[in-house]
Amino acid sequence: MALKLEDVGRIAHLARIHISPEEAARTLEQLNGIFALIEQMQAVDTTGLEPMAHPLGGAQRLREDAVTESVDRDAHLRNAPAHEGGLFLVPRVIE
Amino acid sequence: MSWEVVIGLETHAQLSTVSKIFSGASTAFGAEPNAQACAIDLALPGVLPVLNRGAVDRAIRLGLAVGATINRRSIFARKNYFYPDLPKGYQISQYEIPVVSGGHIRFPLGDEEKVVRLTRAHLEEDAGKSLHEDFQGMSGIDLNRAGTPLLEIVSEPDIRSAAEAVAYAKALHALVRWIDICDGNMQEGSFRCDANVSVRRAGDTKFGTRCEIKNLNSFRFLERAIEHEMARQIELIEDGGHVVQETRLYDPDRDETRSMRSKEDAQDYRYFPDPDLLPVEISEQWIESVRAAMPELPQAKRERFERDFGLSAYDAAVVTASREMADYFEALVARLPSEPKLCANWLMGEVSARLNREQIDLARAPVAATALAGLLARIADGMVSGKLAREVFDAMWSGEGTADEIIDRRGLRQISDSGELETLIDGVLAANAKSVEEFRSGKEKAFNALVGQVMKASKGKANPQQVNDLLRKKLGG
């Protein structure tokens, strides 16, 4: 099944990537080429197969409840595009 | 036309772990902005989550307390959406298989006992906070809360009124505190509800379109928001409109709900199993060790208090309203095994009234259960009258000492010695010849006046029953 231009717009919005109309058209063509490749796997009968989310399987290892991290806030803020009073600044959040 | 409201609650209980759900940063409240947001909480490049056993432990505890199924294998998934207080661009949550499935909450509503079924309870991480004070026209992001463990407890749409929603939320609030998985501090956001509200015409079997009201952090707001939302939906439908499924925010200042446009377009969350986290396996042994450490639950305790101590259903319910209350009561009864009713009355009466008046928790009450037991013992053995006991209690509350010390120091010991009482009575009879005369001529009222005089002469310390007996004997003799 081929993607349409509005699919590109929809997923670009979901992924929060600004995309110009020209880029969207070019992207559509590329994605359809890639999905033509991907569609090959649809022919496989996978009835009854457990999805493999992880190559080794097994159970999750947990940690004990203990405070082990100390925070170097200045080191974190040094990489911030904008900050003030220890806060990361962003354009106004509207709820 | 009559309407029925259908409500389901999603409650976020912040779990009382010392560290975050996927990082070793502290969960303590009130630190400087971002001072408790470590590399993992900030989603710096290269970091990975490692799940806190304490969070799973608490989820199991809730599951056992509500009679739910603990899933032996549960999955963490990523819920993908962009928000500046969500550092990874996804929230680690549970989607297909949560830790806890099913269960129910039982609670009284008026004279009825209600049962609300639970759908599930799942673990997830909290987000940070956006602060809207003006920073050069920008918002500030504080990620201290990001990664705090939450247990989201989802009810079935079994609730049929705002009052029932509040009663359910209160019962759940009491329970999470009872089993010590959440501090229940609503001001700090440790316990908050989202309400799914829809309305339908009485008799309809299909649910109406629901709206989700987010982040109700007080019982009052919960009640107001539901009532407002019901009214809004009913009015909308009666005016020929229809309800649009959406997320709404309750504004306590204006007492209304309004649409949260910012969340509208983020509905495709693209959940998938988190590849950083394998399935969580919970062994039978683990479940049993949690069960073994579980305190007696409120309902069991309530039934036991009625059965073993002869408390009324009402008293038993009040005394088990919180674990602190029940523990206090049991500590009292342990010292006064023959006086459970006296213990309950004092706890529900004097103690609760003082706590209420001073707005403090039982845990911080200046009169501990052992100290109060000392006073109640003196009431039980007749050493102090019920009336004077209140004075003693007030003195104890002010830190003046133990019951016995105060009774002695203030000379409040009840006079039960017949010799002493007879001397008192003789004095009163001699000074009140007129009353004696009246009594003898048949005026029963005069007897009560004489008793009053004796009590007054003893400064309230005379044992009233004894005074009665002695007086009658003397007058009759």
Next chain:
Amino acid sequence: MTQLHLASVAELGRLLASGEISSVELTRHFLARVEAHRELNAFLDVRPETSLAQAAAADRRRASGESGPLLGIPLAHKDIFVTRDWASTAASRMLEGYMSPFDATVVERLGQAGMVCLGKLNCDEFAMGSSNENSAYGPVRNPWDVKAVPGGSSGGSAAAVAARLCPVATATDTGGSIREPAAFSGVTGIKPTYGRPSRWGMIAFASSLDTAGLMTASAEDAAAVLSAMLGFDPKDSTSVDRPPEDCIRELDRPVAGLRIGVPREFFGKGLTPEAESAVRAALDTYRGLGAEIVDISLPTASLGIPVYYVVAPAEASSNLSRFDGVRYGHRAKNHGDLADMIKRSRAEGLGAEPKRRILIGAYVLSHGYYDAYYLQAQKVRRLIGEEFQRAFQQCDVIAGPVTTGEAFDIGAKTADPVAMYLEDLFTIPGSLAGLPGMSVPCGFGPRGRPLGLQLMANHFQEARLLGVAHQFQKVTDWHRRTPAGVAATNP
């Protein structure tokens, strides 16, 4: 004395141990080579003073009586591993100048073993690519032919080792990003079992596939370094909790009696005659050493690419959501509201390939498509994993080509993502199954560019795999060949 940059890790260790050279001298030698070969664009961040300080520290450790096979030996890290002392960019504009407050576990472990970091290596942006043309900081050139790509995504690692700018380079492999560039650049590359090296501090691309590994001049060198690199890490909950392993222990084990499975599907159309004959010749070498060649079949392996291009972009789309210009990274200068700021920052900060994969990933996970794509891919992935397990009942290791042919020219495939994706046809199946794999130099293509032999083994069989590769390298000299000028120059 052999020229220092041609010496093996073991030889360098002996020179350091005997005091014939110091780590500072050795580090200066390699830093000079890095400086002299900037045309390769293999390095993204070089800070000689920091490297020399590490070397001096290694020399002090030795002076105070410490020893160890890696103490004082230089290496360079792929810029997917975060480092405190060098910028960590994942070759993306998004992370230009980003300084990590912590070191990746791999960086830390090798540092504790005494290795000296020469700097950060160029790669495809966020490790997405097969030619190293997707770096925001320009393509890496193949030292054998500067018109050719070095392979990717660990192209900087491959080129740096091929040109002997460093004796050892770390690398990462998600679908072939160690093995393919190792083959194209004529070096030895190993991708261990998924979960054996820690992922803590690796900038995530596809979490269920990303595996740290190494590029070296030989299997013997790789074994020495891998022993120090692998190991349980409590900070990575997918890290395998197994005791540390001596990866050298099987180097000298003969291959007589070894069953080498050769998947017939790897020799179909698309494989160039030169690549096929080089691999067949390598198999003949093994046969000559007493190994048994077993014909095996991996019928579902050809679906590895479709599966991979669902699973990896799905995970990537989510992993790369953190790059929103809020806490670190690129923020667009001109933007409107918050959503626009995020969209434009991502549009400007991320390159074409990451964006393409993010979009694929968002699509396959989106409402209504999840089952048909993501779930189906994970089920076919299971099938591929099971197929390998059946194969390993018939053989001890699997051998075949790494790529269909020698390295292509820079620019040859940039316009066609599908053609680029097909480069990883032979390496992706093993990645999906989490298997350890290697690329070992085994010949040259028609244009004189290297070719590689791929070796795969079952989970946790790294030591065996290294032994099998070493036995081949004992009787061949492909791995000793260097690009023109490397052996003659000093530095």
